[in-house]
Amino acid sequence: MAKSKGRVSDAVMRRMPKYYRYLKEMRDDGIERISSRELSDKMGLTxxxxxxxxxxxxxFGQQGYGYNVNELYEEIQKILGLDKTYNCIVIGAGNLGQALTNYSGFEREGFHVMALFDINPRLIGMSIRDIPILDIEDIEGFLDQHRVDIAAICAPKDAAQSIADDLIKYGVRGIWNFAPTDVTSSSEVVIENVHLSDNLHTISFRMGGYSL
Amino acid sequence: MAKSKGRVSDAVMRRMPKYYRYLKEMRDDGIERISSRELSDKMGLTxxxxxxxxxxxxxFGQQGYGYNVNELYEEIQKILGLDKTYNCIVIGAGNLGQALTNYSGFEREGFHVMALFDINPRLIGMSIRDIPILDIEDIEGFLDQHRVDIAAICAPKDAAQSIADDLIKYGVRGIWNFAPTDVTSSSEVVIENVHLSDNLHTISFRMGGYSL
Structure with missing residues (x-):
């Protein structure tokens, strides 16, 4: 990263969103304060x-007092960059692309979906909660005219890497890839490859008798 | 687990599906043999x-020879339980439920989707690649008559836990939960909670300057 604030381990990086989720739920339930013991019990961590x-x-936190839920929530919200807003686009307007676009939680958290892009003429021109599905052919012009921070790729496996390369070339700094392949880049962009099948394989693995 | 084969760490459990993915790709590319050095370079592991x-x-593997790709692939396939077939259902036939059902890769790997269930009368009676969307009211009878191994929950957050409890009561042993809450159980079932928003928060986190 260009303006590196510091290195954190992969494990810490994966746990921060989980803290955020738990604290948000506690805050929504009106809990004001939590001891580190209670928090660790809830989260299954020491x-x-x-x-x-x-x-x-x-x-954060204070010896003997524990954590103020709202303060901790707001701190972690800032750390996760959720006090900012992000312009997002979705590449691929199939079921998954539509599911992501329809999830209103992202909008509430500052992830604003500006448009979807697809190759399918039957989808182009339609819209998902007032967000237009545009022709993938027009993406270059769109990226010239709009600042896009994050793009979700919900396209077929074979197209994912070249789509990502183009997006990065036009200044997109965050790639959320759902195509079943690892998208990579030598640029200083943030890429998260989501492999839903890995989760399913973990289930079948554990059903075969392996346990944590 | 009732018939525990052994405990493996969470990290190993997460890496096994990744090995499987990489080996499958190499096998599909016609690669017969790989040195442990090449494999580690590819996977970003030592x-x-x-x-x-x-x-x-x-x-697995042999000093000086490395790994036979196909043999290793088949070994890991077995370890992940992918040499078996699983009867699956999907609860919630919205975009995400439909996306999972439409993903033909799961069928090829032995995850056979028998039916979707929904509460929405406009969806009930329709079908997704010949798989029927049934009334959630009829799920009890369905589970009485069919062996269901794995259920994907693509339902709203507030319904997820009680749906899971019912499924487990009727013998479902694997729960793949996509509702944005952690489903839990005291029974010996396998539960994977998928939090897509955690991935997105990791992106905004890393875009703020934190790096691995």
Whole structure:
């Protein structure tokens, strides 16, 4: 990253969104304060693991008091960059692309979907909660005229890498890839490859008798 | 698990599907043999990490030869339980439920979707690649008459836990939950909670300057 704030381990990086989720739920339930013991019980982590995680960001909480839920929630919200807004597009307006676009939670969190793009003439011209499905042929012009921060790729496997390369060339800095292949880049962009089948394989694996 | 074959760490559990993916791709590309060095470069893991992972399952590969891609692929396929077939249902026939049902890769891997269930009368009676959308009211009878191994929950957050409880009561042993909440159970079933928003939050987090 160009303006690196610091390196955190992959494990910490995966846990931060989980803290955020739990704190949001507690806040919504009107819980004002939580001891580190209660938080660790809820999250299935040790209290020292939690302390260590938070220390990566300067540390929160107060000896003997525990955590103020709302303050901690807001701190982690900032760390996750959820105090900002992001212009997003979705490449591929099939079921998955539509599912992501329809999920109103993303909009509430500041992820604003501007448009979907597809190759299918039957989809082009339609819209999903007032968000237009545009012709993938027109994406270059769109990216010239709009700042797009994050693109979700819900396209076929064989097209994913070249789509990502084009997006990155036009300044998209975040790629959320759902095509069943690992998209990569040498540029300083953020890429998350989501492999839903990996989750399913973990289920069949564990059903075969392996346990954590 | 009732018939525990052994405990493996969460990290190993997450890596096994990834090995499977890479080996499948190599096999499809006609690669017959790979050195542990090449495999580690491809996967972004150290050779000793790979050896350690494989040793959890008795170890594969041969000093000086490396790995026979097809043999290793088939071994890991078995470990992941992908040499078996699974009867699956999908609860919630919205975009995400339809996306999962439409993904033909699952069928090829032995995950056979028997039916979707929904509460929406406009969806009930329709079908997705010949798989019927049934009334959620009829699920009890369906589970009485069919062996269902895995259920994907693509229902609203507030309904997810009670749906899971019912499914488990009727003998479903694997729950693949996409509702944005952690479904839990005291029974010996396998539950994978998928939080797509966690991935998105990891992107905004890393775009803010944190790096691995």
């Amino acid at each position: 209290a020292s693991q939690i302390r260590q995680d938070f220390n990566s960001f300067g540390g | 050779a000793s990490q790979i050896r350690q992972d494989f040793n959890s399952f008795g170890g």
